[in-house]
Amino acid sequence: MPVFDLTDLPAACPPDTPWIGLDLGENTIGVAVSDTSRMIASPLQLIRKVKFSQDAAQLIKLMNGRNVSALVIGLPLNMDGTEGPRAQSCRAFARNLERLRPVNVAFQDERLSTTAVERFLIEELDLSRKRRADVVDRTAAAWILQGALDRLRD
Template identity: 70%
Template sequence: MAVVDLIDLPAIAPPNTPLVGLDLGEKTIGVAVSDATRMVASPLGLIRKTKFTDDAKALFKLMESRRASGIVIGLPVNMDGTEGTRCQSNRAFARNLLRLREDLPIAFWDERMSTMAVNRMLVGEADMTRARRADVVDKMAAAWILQGALDRLRNL
């Protein structure tokens, strides 16, 4: 399977199975998961990046434990709508995942401002210190990304 358009994901991923959302950072991968009805996204955890194969193994293990059937990866599009090197890196990550699991449906979601929005929420509403935010921001950003995609799918 190839990377699919987000609106095609529900037809490809088996019904009543969760989706996983990813926020790909330089050092970590934030992971979130939806419920089986794909209504609500929740932060799940962090994968500390090492080698790609180890990162993929950890991701697949998380997916299997939740019976997740597809992935939504945040795409850090520039504010002017262009794609820079981070977008290329995220697309390459998806291609590499597909080399390991050809049957895995993967879609992208524009993640502009997700980390900033999460940081603002963690400071303003949760009153978290900078050190504590560093531990949760990537998985919260993954949940923000996945929730945005779920909301879009619900409003088709």
């Protein structure tokens, strides 16, 4: 599986192709997509985890349908920057997915992304707890992907 440093990812991808961002949770996968110019990330979908083969099939269908050239996967590092079991699980997910469909991958530090998104949804949008539960993971995926896109422009 081609795993790239984020700064090397654009050179590995055809121009004018979107990227997908993933927030891999224990029970769900938040999915976001960029525009073809890779300037703006938007929440796309929430995949409720069933088993890997079904989850991967849904993701591959999205990737193929949108002509996606890369995945930016949130990497849940510990606060000290080390990788724990959740980060290892994200790397394993990427390896297993690559066996089914080759794709360029980069990981983006996602520390506190869900917390930041929750705060935004509460303070700025005043969403109820039930409504937040419906949007937080896909919004976190957009937050992760947008962070990566912004980092590439800096």
